[in-house]
Amino acid sequence: MKRINSRLAILGALAAATALAATAANADETTGITDKTIKIGNIMPYSGPASAYSQIAKTDAAYMKMLNDNGGVCGRQIDFISYDDGYSPPKTVEQARKLVESDQVALIFNSLGTGTNTAIQKYMNAKKTPQLFVATGASKFGDPKHFPWTMGWQPDYVSEGKIYARYLLKNIPDAKIGVLYQNDDYGKDYLNGLKQGLGDKASMIVAEQPYETSDPTVDSQMVNLKGSGANVFFNVATPKFAAQAIKKAAELGWKPTQLLNSVSNSVGAVLKPAGFEASKGVISALYLKDSQDPQWKDDEGMKKWNAFMDKYYADGDKNSSFTLYGYSVSQTLEKVLKGACDDFTHSGIMKSAASMKNVDLDLTPPGIQVNTSATDFYPLQDMQLIKFDGERWQAFGEVVSGADTQ
Amino acid sequence: MSAREEISVSAAKAPASRFGWRNWAGIGVVLVLAVLPLFLANFTIFQLTMMLIYAIAILGLNLLTGINGQFSLGHGAFYAIGAYTAAILMEDAGLAYGWTLPAAGIVCFLSGFLFGLPALRLEGIYLALATFGLAVAMPQFLKLSVIEPWTGGVQGIVITKPDAPFGLPLSQDQWLYYFTLVVGLLLYWFAVNLVSSRSGRALMAIRDNPLAARAMGVNNALYKSLAFGVSAAFTGIAGALGAIVVQFVAPDSFTFFLSVALFVGLVVGGVGWLPGALVGGAFVVFIPNVAEHFNKALAGAVYGVILILLIYLMPTGAGGLVRKVADFIGRRMKSRPDR
Numbered sequence: 205m206k207r208i209n210s211r212l213a214i215l216g217a218l219a220a221a222t223a224l225a226a227t228a229a230n231a232d233e234t235t236g237i238t239d240k241t242i243k244i245g246n247i248m249p250y251s252g253p254a255s256a257y258s259q260i261a262k263t264d265a266a267y268m269k270m271l272n273d274n275g276g277v278c279g280r281q282i283d284f285i286s287y288d289d290g291y292s293p294p295k296t297v298e299q300a301r302k303l304v305e306s307d308q309v310a311l312i313f314n315s316l317g318t319g320t321n322t323a324i325q326k327y328m329n330a331k332k333t334p335q336l337f338v339a340t341g342a343s344k345f346g347d348p349k350h351f352p353w354t355m356g357w358q359p360d361y362v363s364e365g366k367i368y369a370r371y372l373l374k375n376i377p378d379a380k381i382g383v384l385y386q387n388d389d390y391g392k393d394y395l396n397g398l399k400q401g402l403g404d405k406a407s408m409i410v411a412e413q414p415y416e417t418s419d420p421t422v423d424s425q426m427v428n429l430k431g432s433g434a435n436v437f438f439n440v441a442t443p444k445f446a447a448q449a450i451k452k453a454a455e456l457g458w459k460p461t462q463l464l465n466s467v468s469n470s471v472g473a474v475l476k477p478a479g480f481e482a483s484k485g486v487i488s489a490l491y492l493k494d495s496q497d498p499q500w501k502d503d504e505g506m507k508k509w510n511a512f513m514d515k516y517y518a519d520g521d522k523n524s525s526f527t528l529y530g531y532s533v534s535q536t537l538e539k540v541l542k543g544a545c546d547d548f549t550h551s552g553i554m555k556s557a558a559s560m561k562n563v564d565l566d567l568t569p570p571g572i573q574v575n576t577s578a579t580d581f582y583p584l585q586d587m588q589l590i591k592f593d594g595e596r597w598q599a600f601g602e603v604v605s606g607a608d609t610q
Numbered sequence: 611m612s613a614r615e616e617i618s619v620s621a622a623k624a625p626a627s628r629f630g631w632r633n634w635a636g637i638g639v640v641l642v643l644a645v646l647p648l649f650l651a652n653f654t655i656f657q658l659t660m661m662l663i664y665a666i667a668i669l670g671l672n673l674l675t676g677i678n679g680q681f682s683l684g685h686g687a688f689y690a691i692g693a694y695t696a697a698i699l700m701e702d703a704g705l706a707y708g709w710t711l712p713a714a715g716i717v718c719f720l721s722g723f724l725f726g727l728p729a730l731r732l733e734g735i736y737l738a739l740a741t742f743g744l745a746v747a748m749p750q751f752l753k754l755s756v757i758e759p760w761t762g763g764v765q766g767i768v769i770t771k772p773d774a775p776f777g778l779p780l781s782q783d784q785w786l787y788y789f790t791l792v793v794g795l796l797l798y799w800f801a802v803n804l805v806s807s808r809s810g811r812a813l814m815a816i817r818d819n820p821l822a823a824r825a826m827g828v829n830n831a832l833y834k835s836l837a838f839g840v841s842a843a844f845t846g847i848a849g850a851l852g853a854i855v856v857q858f859v860a861p862d863s864f865t866f867f868l869s870v871a872l873f874v875g876l877v878v879g880g881v882g883w884l885p886g887a888l889v890g891g892a893f894v895v896f897i898p899n900v901a902e903h904f905n906k907a908l909a910g911a912v913y914g915v916i917l918i919l920l921i922y923l924m925p926t927g928a929g930g931l932v933r934k935v936a937d938f939i940g941r942r943m944k945s946r947p948d949r
Contacts, residue, residue: 251910288902288909293863294856298657305653319766323858326768387755388764418750
């Protein structure tokens with residue numbers, strides 16, 4: 205194997221240099237951008253087990269249509285190309301390469317999933333093509349040092365864990381916390397966030413009970429948590445298990461302060477099956493207004509969203525959080541693009557995305573703003589705490605930040 | 611990819627004594643495959659590489675189902691084992707990518723052989739169901755916390771893409787394409803020789819009449835388990851190649867849909883016709899894209915309609931179609947245009 209002679213080595217170096225030059229030429233700063241148009245790619249599971257999420261891409265596409273009708277961004281019309289990956293990482297790689305190399309998009313926007321985005325992260329950064337506002341809460345998509353072309357959007361799970369920790373430190377300093385969490389990255393991100401937020405008070409956590417998605421129920425975990433003497437219950441479970449846990453706590457006669465992760469704060473899918481009586485007093489957090497909440501009935505932003513839905517996405521579901529999400533993330537992109545008009549290139553767009561200061565969105569509650577910097581690739585990190593009053597969520601207290609205190 | 615080109619790889623299958631049109635067609639296909647990447651964009655080369663990889667996996671499945679008559683809806687699991695073997699060896703043990711292929715082959719041969727032992731008691735649809743269980747369990751199994759230090763859990767493992775060695779003036783995609791093509795041809799050569807050997811005849815005898823095979827002195831249990839092992843080894847090597855080319859493995863990549871896709875590819879290519887694997891691979895990679903092109907919201911439905919039409923029009927897959935056309939031409943003697 206080591207018999208390569210020097211001539212071959214020189215040839216190799218030459219070839220490598222040519223290859224490097226070729227890659228540099230590939231990464232043209234204005235690929236996908238002309239004087240009249242900008243091409244934006246998107247990858248979404250339209251088929252397969254996660255196809256419910258495709259409402260997000262449909263909302264994104266409708267928003268781009270609205271932008272185009274209003275004159276586009278920086279005098280350019282948006283050409284929005286969305287492909288199906290069926291939530292399968294190898295297919296995501298294929299579609300991302302198709303978008304970048306064949307369709308020649310300027311950026312890939314709001315591609316969905318943790319595994320799927322991980323699969324293309326290295327590629328997108330090698331191609332120096334922005335991978336903006338990936339649709340996942342995993343904390344690893346805000347790493348500007350290693351991946352300067354990748355940015356998340358929604359509050360990540362670690363930040364949310366910190367938010368609850370800060371709430372507890374301030375309001376229940378003698379808390380003994382019992383945690384139920386799903387045994388994967390999603391669950392562990394929350395648990396890590398809670399621990400980081402508690403800092404040297406991490407000993408407040410008296411019990412940690414993991415469950416597997418294959419478990420039929422979480423009953424035994426709940427019995428153990430009650431037995432640990434905890435007076436705060438942190439519920440890091442997906443909707444089905446979260447409902448089981450709330451119900452079981454009530455059955456056991458255990459009445460701790462309950463914190464429920466935002467993944468499962470749907471009234472219809474979690475609190476209703478768990479029982480409204482049992483769910484009373486549960487605390488959670490949100491970063492987007494709830495379209496069902498009467499307090500936003502006359503809200504300007506909510507009115508704009510309603511008008512958008514009626515005109516551009518009439519068959520979309522107004523009760524679904526996906527349409528609110530798609531509208532908000534698209535609006536963030538609009539602001540980023542409009543902020544890059546002077547330097548409308550890949551790095552110009554990335555720079556604009558990394559320099560958002562106190563940006564308000566139509567659908568974020570007052571006080572929650574988008575903030576980024578060259579070292580902070582987590583656009584949304586603040587959340588509003590909410591408490592369930594037996595009928596609906598009520599906001600209480602101030603907005604809590606999940607960002608590390610600078 | 612026109613079906614006409616694929617037909618040909620059957621060449622090697624024909625007896626060497628008569629160098630007929632099949633051999634020429636086979637050489638033609640190999641030449642076309644060898645020259646194609648010089649004219650195509652990297653992205654298309656990547657797709658063609660994936661096509662070859664799925665073709666290898668389907669070739670493995672074909673040895674089991676087409677030659678030995680055992681059903682499997684779980685070959686995605688062996689593909690996953692191969693992929694993870696390659697990924698772990700490359701990222702944790704620092705092994706060069708080329709060496710991960712034999713390793714993946716051996717690991718998958720053993721897993722396939724061991725799985726084949728208890729599966730001996732099962733026939734037909736019951737075996738299909740047992741293997742289906744394997745495919746469903748695999749993604750869950752890969753997430754187990756016990757093996758998480760190696761598998762990376764849900765996060766999976768990101769792999770570094772290899773460059774062309776010895777300073778060959780090829781892009782990474784072109785190099786991986788040729789690498790896959792050579793591995794594929796070697797495996798195809800191996801499969802063809804296996805089928806035409808004494809062992810191959812034993813495998814086919816078991817498929818056609820197990821009782822008669824036993825009476826002829828064939829050790830049914832051993833051969834059936836071996837068939838499972840060899841088949842799994844082929845699919846595992848394909849999985850390892852897949853991991854290297856995609857640069858990423860995660861449990862989500864190997865859901866039971868993958869097993870179904872391989873099975874569909876097998877049937878479309880033609881059960882028992884080894885060159886059909888190439889047609890099957892092309893189907894797995896390109897047809898979903900064609901379906902999506904028609905209508906994004908109804909991509910699944912379009913895919914289904916295409917599949918139904920294909921099975922209706924050529925119930926024996928591409929292999930059957932080729933045979934029919936060959937017969938037709940043979941009878942006419944005069945080579946009128948096909949159909």
